[in-house]
Amino acid sequence: MKVLLFCCKGFEMMEFAPFYDVLGWAKSEYGYDVEVDTCGFTREVPSAFWNTEIKANKLISEVNASDYDALAIPGGDHLYGFFEEAYDERFLKLIRDFNDSKKNIASVCVGSLPIGKSGVLAGRKATTYHLSEGYRQKELAEFGVDVVNEPVVVDGNVVTSYCPQTAPDVAYTLLERLIGKEKTDTVRRGMGFIE
Known part of the structure; x- marks a missing residue:
């Protein structure tokens, strides 16, 4: 299984790290068939805070949805330019392209907004950042989305969530969809998330 972990500039590290670590534990600690490519518009993608960046394995121009089984999207901070890239055509x-092939798409917090803007979530259930009087959820609804105010929402092939705290849950939900519950529970147990 191969996951494209897409980081727009201004992504939040707390939303990126659970994907990277959960999928990494599955591969490195347990030998499960999971690979991850980090991707961005530039080779060095700056995060939201403290001038931290990641080095992307792939540029957006180098990837094709047909080469992957899933797309993972950490959210980010608008003050650091997140939506400049997240809303890029x-x-x-x-x-x-991922949705047309019914491939898994998993996002954390405002990572669901570009999914909404793409048209993929029209008429479907999803969520996004729920605090601050739900202003981001109102934005998501403008894309024709049936917004559900729950921590993690799954509708078909798309997983969305409503704040940074949910990032590990989204990462495990994605992993379970790729390799099954039994193997995912092994990773959960190894990382201390279940007894």
Whole structure:
């Protein structure tokens, strides 16, 4: 199984790290068939805070949805330019390509907004950042989304969540969809999330 972990500039490290670590534990500690490519518009993608960045394995121009089994999207902070890239038509097309092939798409917090803007969530259930009087959920609804105010919402092939705290749950939900519950529970147990 191969996951494209897409980081727009201004992504939140707390939303990126659970995908990277959970999928990494599955591969490194247990030998499960999981690979991850980090991707961005640039080779060095700056996060929201403290001038931290990741080095992307792939550029958006180098990837094709047909080479992957899932797309993972950490959310980010608008003050650091997250939506400049998240709403770029090249990224929206990539999201549509994954959806057209019924591949898993998992996002944390405002990572669901580009999925909504792409049109993929029209008429479907999803969620996004729920605090601050739900202003981001109102934005998501403008894309024709049936917004559900729950921590993690699954509708078909798309997983969305409503704040940074949910990131590990989303990562495990994605892993379970890729390799099954039994193997995912092994990873959960190894990382101390279950007894």
